[in-house]
Amino acid sequence: xxxxxxIGITGVVAIVxxxxxxxxxxxxxxxxxxxxxxxSFSNTKGLTKSSAVYADGYKVGIVSDIDYDFNHPGNVVxxxxxxxxLRIPKGSSxxxxxxxxxxxxxxxxxxxxxxxxxxxxxxxxGNDVSGLMAKVGDMVPQLxxxxxxxxxxxxxxxTLVSNPNxxxxxxxxxxxxxxxxxxxxxxxxxxxxxIPQLTGTFTKAGENVTTxxxxxxxxxxxxxxxxxxxxxxxxxxxxxxxxxxxGTLGKxxxxxxxxxxxxxxxxxxxxLVSDLxxxxxxxxxxxxxxxxxxxx
Numbered sequence: 001x002x003x004x005x006x007i008g009i010t011g012v013v014a015i016v017x018x019x020x021x022x023x024x025x026x027x028x029x030x031x032x033x034x035x036x037x038x039x040s041f042s043n044t045k046g047l048t049k050s051s052a053v054y055a056d057g058y059k060v061g062i063v064s065d066i067d068y069d070f071n072h073p074g075n076v077v078x079x080x081x082x083x084x085x086l087r088i089p090k091g092s093s094x095x096x097x098x099x100x101x102x103x104x105x106x107x108x109x110x111x112x113x114x115x116x117x118x119x120x121x122x123x124x125x126g127n128d129v130s131g132l133m134a135k136v137g138d139m140v141p142q143l144x145x146x147x148x149x150x151x152x153x154x155x156x157x158x159t160l161v162s163n164p165n166x167x168x169x170x171x172x173x174x175x176x177x178x179x180x181x182x183x184x185x186x187x188x189x190x191x192x193x194x195i196p197q198l199t200g201t202f203t204k205a206g207e208n209v210t211t212x213x214x215x216x217x218x219x220x221x222x223x224x225x226x227x228x229x230x231x232x233x234x235x236x237x238x239x240x241x242x243x244x245x246x247g248t249l250g251k252x253x254x255x256x257x258x259x260x261x262x263x264x265x266x267x268x269x270x271x272l273v274s275d276l277x278x279x280x281x282x283x284x285x286x287x288x289x290x291x292x293x294x295x296x
Contacts, residue, residue: 037082039125040126046104051063056108060082088110089112
């Protein structure tokens with residue numbers, strides 16, 4: 001075999017190997033049959049050819065072509081090549097998810113229709129779903145508000161830190177903390193020592209009250225009340241007798257003549273005693289001392 005022929009065969013083999021390798025790197029399997037479907041989007045969001053097509057997270061094909069429909073502006077048709085035998089039920093759709101570092105993936109959302117399915121060559125509607133970056137874009141206004149609040153907080157902190165009274169405030173805070181620690185220790189001591197004694201005193205007082213209540217329950221209160229009522233009745237009866245004009249005290253209290261006679265008698269007795277003291281010889285006629293005996 002001539003050298004030129006060998007070189008030609010080697011070049012053809014190299015070209016075929018290069019073609020197969022490039023398609024393998026793109027995810028195209030040239031030795032397996034595939035079916036074509038079309039998906040209509042209003043924006044492909046950076047989707048490229050040879051991008052993987054997933055269904056419920058499983059790779060079912062690749063993007064084989066992307067065409068802009070010039071007859072219908074705002075409409076982009078994506079051609080996908082799926083594994084042969086893949087059944088896409090009617091009602092299924094596709095959505096594009098933006099990756100964090102750029103790029104886009106195509107996900108098939110398969111419906112549960114068991115009766116009808118799309119045929120190869122049919123067009124499937126696509127949904128423009130906001131990806132992660134779009135959600136980040138929606139969060140930008142909120143992030144701006146947070147940043148503004150952070151700036152305000154930082155400015156406040158700077159003002160506070162630059163305040164010359166800050167060391168004094170910190171010193172006062174340390175002093176307050178120390179006092180709180182001492183108060184806590186005193187409170188713990190109180191709870192540990194005094195509270196149990198006070199509780200014991202309350203318990204003893206409660207027991208005494210209970211004992212007193214039991215003793216009061218044992219007393220015959222009705223008999224005591226009867227005796228009290230009887231005593232009060234006796235006092236009332238005695239007072240009535242004292243106030244009655246028929247009794248001695250009643251006459252004394254109600255008849256003025258008895259009081260006058262009694263007063264006159266007392267005055268006469270007082271005059272008699274006074275006269276007796278003044279003239280004892282009128283009433284006594286014997287010698288108190290005996291006669292003295294004569295001396296021999």
